[in-house]
Amino acid sequence: MPVSEVVPGEDCLFCTIAAGERPAHVVLSDDVATAFLDTRPVFKGHVLVVPRAHVETLGDLPEPVIGPFFERVRVLSVAVERGLEAAGTFVAMNNRISQSVPHLHAHVVPRNRKDGLRGFFWPRTKYDDPAEAESYARRVREAL
Template sequence: MDYTPRGTDRPCVFCAIVAGRSPAHVVLRTEGVIAFLDTHPLFPGHVLLVPTLHVQTHDDLPLALAEEWLRSSQRLQRAVEAATGSEGALLIVNNVVSQSVPHVHQHVIPRTRGDGLRLWLGPRGRYRDDAEAAEVAARVRAALPADA
């Protein structure tokens, strides 16, 4: 599929890479996933992991592909750290909001203490009290879909 299910008529750039119509510096390819260097990396070695099947969001990733996705993510994290001499890695999956390409992808970003990356996850706050936290937790539990 070259188009996203949310109605855009823009071709999917990741599907073009999967199909070989667009160039990429591929570091891993299997039947189910492909990983390649980000063209605008935060740091050298910043890799994107993408399913070869066009899937827009994390929650649409087929469970049959989830094990390969996780295994590949772990392999990539270790490889990126080793190849770049980094101390760790930042793993990010944006889902709709801040998702610049509407094809699910995980960023594997090499990190070293003092590398200058400032991640602002705010505004952050506290629950008013334990009762409010319990009520929010109960709403989330109630909204959980049945295990598939």
């Protein structure tokens, strides 16, 4: 479905920002995506990249928009590094769980060595053995 055929969410905070109806510190806006500073940044310069069309999760993003959207995420990742003289970026996306606004968004967070960000979201675990790991891999493959 082309972006122009997707109806914006009526009460969606990110849709109102993308439409220019709510103020934000916008760093990029075109027919595919809008990017703006997160109001609760992990680090200063933390950018959110949202598709202009209202979609809630990555699975809802129309196929023709996937490439163009992630091109914007890539461009923003480079711009955050260059513009903020960051050593790197952390790029992340939540789907449903921990998604504070139900509109797909990619976080582009500037990173520097020893910036204090460790284990950010995820506790780590292990598979009991290679067979258990293979059973998880098989279940994902079968769902493709």
